[in-house]
Amino acid sequence: MQKWLSVSFFVLCRVVALAVLALWISLDPGSPEPNRRDWEAAKSVIQDEFKPGDGIRIHPFWLRDSAAILSTLTVQGHAVGDVDLSLPPDPMYAARHKYLWIVSAMGRDDLPLPSADAPLEFERKISESMTLSRYKVQNSPLVTDLLEQLPTATVERWIGSGKRTQCRWNQDRHKCRGEAWQDVRVEQKEVGGSPRRCIVMHPYPDRATVGVRFEKVKFSKGILIRSGFTLEAARRSQGSDATIIFRVNGQQVASRIAGRNAWEWAPTWVDTTQHDGKIGTFSVEVSAVKQDYRELCLDAYVLSRPLQE
Incomplete structure (x- = not known):
């Protein structure tokens, strides 16, 4: 009985270890989480390139605490407005902006719209952990x-x-x-x-x-x-x-x-x-x-x- 329990415990540990490993791989450990310097650099680039009617989306969405740095952005004395942290991406957020910035962190790269009708206008690699892109939103309903x-x-x-x-x-x-x-x-x-x-x-x-x-x-x-x-x-x-x-x-x-x-x-x-x-x-x-x-x-x-x- 004791031997059976030991084997069962060993099997359970193996299953848990494999599950943790699968989760670790899915989170792409090769792309570390952006640090404050990355977020500040992204903020500086957006500040310089921001146009009236721009919106900002953060991906992945669960980086909202760090992304709060971007919420302090101002252009010509005015706040840039809300930042999209929805999951899945909110198509109406894109539809109500002329241009959409995508701050992609940790290897996440997604299109701003369900359709491909949003040509890429600007892209810059901030660091190993972060890429910054701006798309032009076309044919908004x-x-x-x-x-x-x-x-x-x-x-x-x-x-x-x-x-x-x-x-x-x-x-x-x-x-x-x-x-x-x-x-x-x-x-x-x-x-x-x-x-x-x-x-x-x-x-x-x-x-x-x-x-x-x-x-x-x-x-x-x-x-x-x-x-x-x-x-x-x-x-x-x-x-x-x-x-x-x-x-x-x-x-x-x-x-x-x-x-x-x-x-x-x-x-x-x-x-x-x-x-x-x-x-x-x-x-x-x-x-x-x-x-x-x-x-x-x-x-x-x-x-x-x-x-x-």
């Missing part, structure tokens, strides 16, 4: 980024068919005369496994609804909305599912239920072909039976064609 329209949108809250209370835009958010978590604003939030630039909408107490209505939207072929609970919401046992309703010119055209603990970044496609070229309104309404920790995030884009994921 993006017509309007509705997140940029939030300051001029109408934001309201109401209960059932009762009176609607309008929130007021103040600096960088719609303040709804309540707690800070009730404000509707654009922030960077962890949603569905990656940091996302999105509109934060939290259902109100007493089953009240919070709604955002984008005015004077020029429609095209459709509107892509992606939504999900933030990490803080998804990990909580409190609260309930949330209902999201989408309206075009006041008429409901789609809806979905965000599960209480769902860890997702779920797409919804609203076909607006019949309104193509016309001006109208697009609304998003969020409600929940129990509002505790129901912080929902979403983005929305008017597109000239469905997105190729």
